[in-house]
Amino acid sequence: MSDPSNAAVEGFEHVPETDQHFENALAKARDGHRLTVADGVELLTTGTDREGIDPARKEAVLEAADRRRAEVVGDDVTFVANLNNNVTTACDTGCQFCNFKDRASAFETDAPDDHGGFTKTPADSRRAVEEAVDMGISEVCSVSGLHPAFALDADHRELLDAAENPERVNYRPPAAYTTSPGTYVDQICAMSVDGVHVHSMTPEEAYHARRGTDWSYEEVYRRLRDAGLDSAPGTAAEILVDEVRDVICPAKMDTEEWLDAMEGAMAAGLPVTATIMYGHVENEMHRVMHLQRVRDLQDRTGGITEFVPLSFVHQQTPLYERGLVDGGATDAEDELMIAVSRLFLDNVENVQTSWVKFGDEKSLKTLSCGANDFMGTLLSEEITKRAGGDYGEFRSVADYVDMVTAIGRRPVERSTDYERRRPIDPDDGPHGPRLGPRADGTPLLDARSPARDDAARTTGNTGEADD
Secondary structure, X not given: OOOOOHHHHHOOOOOOOOOOOHHHHHHHHHHOOOOOHHHHHHHHHOOOOOOOOXXXXXXXXXXHHHHHHHHHHOOEEEEEOEEEOOOEXXXXXXOOOOOOXXXXXXXXXXXOOOOXXXXXXXXXXXXXXXXXXXXXXXXXXXXXXXXXXXXXXXXXXXXXXXXXXXXHHOOOOHHHEOOOOOEHHHHHHHHXXXXXXXXXXXXXXXXXXXXXXXXXXXXXXXXXXXHOOOEEOOOOOOOOOHHHHHHHOOOOOOHHHHHHHHXXXXXXXXXXXXXXXXXXXXXHHHHHHXXXXXXXXXXXXXXXXXXXXXXXXXXXXXXXXXXXXXXXXXXXXXXXXXXXXXXXXXXXXXXXXXXXXXXXXXHHHHOOOOOOEEXXXXXXXXXXXXXXXXXXXXXXXXXXXXXXXXXXXXXXXXXXXXXXXXXXXXXXOOOOOOOOOOOOOOOXXXXXXXXXXXXXXXXXXXXXXXX
């Protein structure tokens, strides 16, 4: 793994400089013309002709994005009733922005059990999802560490067991660890409870699930789809510019590999999401280059259901501890990132905001900056919490109704793929989910089994967010 330094960050080839003018870019955005990278940079910076973010220009960009949002998706604010059920924190990838992971060696049978992480068996996952489906969720989301014992399926396990040099493919057999995660297929099958939508397998996980083989991403995702996978999260994207990835996640797949994996998932018939994780070492040029790569991917495939800007939470991450960053994005940068995402991604209908990243007040503000989706109930959350976030782990349907109606918009429960939508009358309470396979409108926590807390403790179900 390379050793990033401030000099490496300052020496980026791509910098936020353009020959465009802010007023021209804003006019194009208002008129609905497709934006260039230069246009996007001008809007994100509120003009490269001056330092800092100009408040009046910023408000003009936000207004244009909010108008575009209303034209494209109307005034509904959507959310999904979901559970985050991530399988393991064991991961040796060494991403500099992440504090979710634990070294895989800490999970070995002869290691002290003092790392605070977890690995779930397929049976553990089944119990957690069964409980949540009883509570009314319609989606289970799973994004996990790259445990060395993970294999795609039995065929993959056989190939990895026969590898001449297992370390080269980051593999150790399950017997080396206190708890085996099983295979990815085992986990997907376990989480496929009564038709609940399974949203799992990031491009990086798919890369891990084909290591040591010549299988295509389409083949990997087809096997997972046959096991019950319904859609794939486009996380692990971070910034889709390799000079940034070389600093923040040098051991991860590169930009082209990420794009190949996403195309493979869609070729296998799976809808996907796309994300950006910003506010660390990258600059505005990198952010807009990322948006262009997502837009080009959508032009080719049409399978991206939503775009999710993820603001970097810095407090307990290696980037912060090593002095490569001294904070995350500002409020103005967050608002502009959502706004420019809406204006630039003219082929992606839905833009999500995050109450986990922003808290209530700020996330509600971003619903007037171009966002129309308000995440999910989560029931639990771990990734952002481990990085230092402190905005909670759960939102009830009633919370969504109260928050969304407070800003004069209509709350709508949705399915993961946005194909099913249920508008909610705020006067028709109590409020609970209705789109899940066992949902009957009972409020989520009222439907909670007394055994769920015990199951969470025994399975390590402390919850996770998308990236």
